[in-house]
Amino acid sequence: MPELPEVETVRRGLQQHVAGEIIQDLVIRRANLRYPLDISLLQAKLINQTIERLERRAKYLLFQFKHGTLLVHLGMTGVMRVLDLNRAPKQHDHVDIILKRHLIRFNDTRRFGAILWLDDALHHPLLARLGPEPLSADFDKDHLAIKLQATRRPIKLALMDQHIVVGVGNIYASEALFQAKIHPQRPANSLTAAEVAAVVVAVKTVLEKAVLHGGTSLKDFLNVEGRPGYFRHQLKVYDRKNEPCMDCGTLIEKMVLGQRASYFCPQCQKECQ
DNA sequence: AAAGACACCTGGGAGC
DNA sequence: TGCTCCCAGGTGTCTT
Numbered sequence: 001m002p003e004l005p006e007v008e009t010v011r012r013g014l015q016q017h018v019a020g021e022i023i024q025d026l027v028i029r030r031a032n033l034r035y036p037l038d039i040s041l042l043q044a045k046l047i048n049q050t051i052e053r054l055e056r057r058a059k060y061l062l063f064q065f066k067h068g069t070l071l072v073h074l075g076m077t078g079v080m081r082v083l084d085l086n087r088a089p090k091q092h093d094h095v096d097i098i099l100k101r102h103l104i105r106f107n108d109t110r111r112f113g114a115i116l117w118l119d120d121a122l123h124h125p126l127l128a129r130l131g132p133e134p135l136s137a138d139f140d141k142d143h144l145a146i147k148l149q150a151t152r153r154p155i156k157l158a159l160m161d162q163h164i165v166v167g168v169g170n171i172y173a174s175e176a177l178f179q180a181k182i183h184p185q186r187p188a189n190s191l192t193a194a195e196v197a198a199v200v201v202a203v204k205t206v207l208e209k210a211v212l213h214g215g216t217s218l219k220d221f222l223n224v225e226g227r228p229g230y231f232r233h234q235l236k237v238y239d240r241k242n243e244p245c246m247d248c249g250t251l252i253e254k255m256v257l258g259q260r261a262s263y264f265c266p267q268c269q270k271e272c273q
Numbered sequence: 274a275a276a277g278a279c280a281c282c283t284g285g286g287a288g289c
Numbered sequence: 290t291g292c293t294c295c296c297a298g299g300t301g302t303c304t305t
Contacts, residue, residue, distance in 0.1 A: 003298055034281075034300085059299080076299055077283080092283085110282045112299060153276070162300085169298055218298065219285080238298095259278075261296085 002074040004059060004134065004167025005210035006221050006229060010080055011056045013224035017082045017102065018051045018063065025098040029089065034075060034114040037095070045117050046070065046097070058130050058166035062121060069121035075112030077220045081105050109220065131165045134203050139165050141197040148188040148196060155191060156184035157258045159203065168203060171216055171238045174263045176202040178237045183269040184262045185255070209234060237263040 002010070023046045031037040045068060055062040061080070063070035072080070083105050085098070095106040095115060106115065118124045131147070132138035147164040148155070158164055159173045168176070177184050179202035182195055191199070215221060215229030218239070222228055236246050240263060241254040250267035 006298065073299080075282095076297070108282095109284070110297090110299095112281070151275075157276090160299090171298055216298070221298065258276090260299095 002059060002076075002078065002215070002221055003169035003172050003210075004056075004207055005172070005213075005231065006215035007056055007059045007061060007074060007167075008211050009215040009223050009229060010074070011054055011061055014061075014080060014082065014104065015054045017224070018099065018104065019053050020050065021099045022050050023047055023097055024100060025096075027096040027098065028094070030094040030111075033094065033108065033111050034073070035116055037115055038117070042070075042115075042117055057127055058133075058162055059169075060127070067119075069118045071114070071116045071118055071121065071124075071126065072106070073114040075108055075110060075114065077110045078106065078108040078113035079220065079222050080224060081107070081222065081226055082224045129163060131161075131163050134165050134167050134207055139200065139204070141193070141200050144200055145193065145196045148191055150189070152187040152189050154185045154257050155182060155188045155199070156262055158188040159199070160258075160260075165203065167207065170260050170262075171218075171235070172203070172206050172210065174238045175235060176206045178263075178265060178269060179206060181268050181270075183271045184257060184264050185271065237265060239263065 026043050026046050028037055028039050031039055049065050052064045052066065055064060059073060061072040082102050085103055092109045093105055093107045097104040121127055132143060148158055151158055156173045156177060159168050159176065160170065174184065176199065180198040182199065210216060210231040213229060213231035213234060214223055216231040217228030237252050240252045242251050245252055245265040245268060248265065248267045250265055252263055253266050255262050
């Protein structure tokens, strides 16, 4: 899905449309998303309530109300759009949040997404044990060094572990490791202090740039206005197998780590330094 | 306890 | 054209 830049793009686009708005109605056409939707509970908690603000934690969107939180995860193919009230629903349009002048529509082809009411978001198991936000000061070389020291998993998988740092998924893990010039298969605990520091900088830089471009659209991702993100044109290794490295011209390689495709330049990202 | 495999689900593209 | 197989921005759970 949507990794941090895509979720943040959605949050920024939605924020102005939902903050301070009262939910008029809730339409649920399909309740079996990742977790089954409790329709009567959601209606009771949401209808006539005011959305105070829209926040993001990790890859979760958090609609904050006075007495609780509506958590939304976009899964792999989730899209939230702002539409006119009379817009007819299409396939995979599972949920509408009806506001006064428009509706927020959740579409999710694969239904890996989630919509969940939380009375106490801070202590909910989905949120309580997450690692730091990558763009915050809490994510620094000291934190990452401690976490990486504890595992010999490939560094790419460690970066995608939401307990170590949140928001980094399959695209940006590959991109950040390319920028840091570190092979994705290197055992996490083999990185030198300098390499750990480089990873921290690379993760922050890559994610910040992606946010500026409105995220990456491979095929499904759209912002709240239905437009794709443009970071795809900035990707240096992801989905570029057998294309020349933009830095050295060596052909980009693909390997599978943790059942996920990983892309790297065998010249720039040596397995042993 | 960590690490790996698998499951969830749909659709698009490649290859035959 | 049509079929089969493989692959995809994630993550919870089960097995070693």
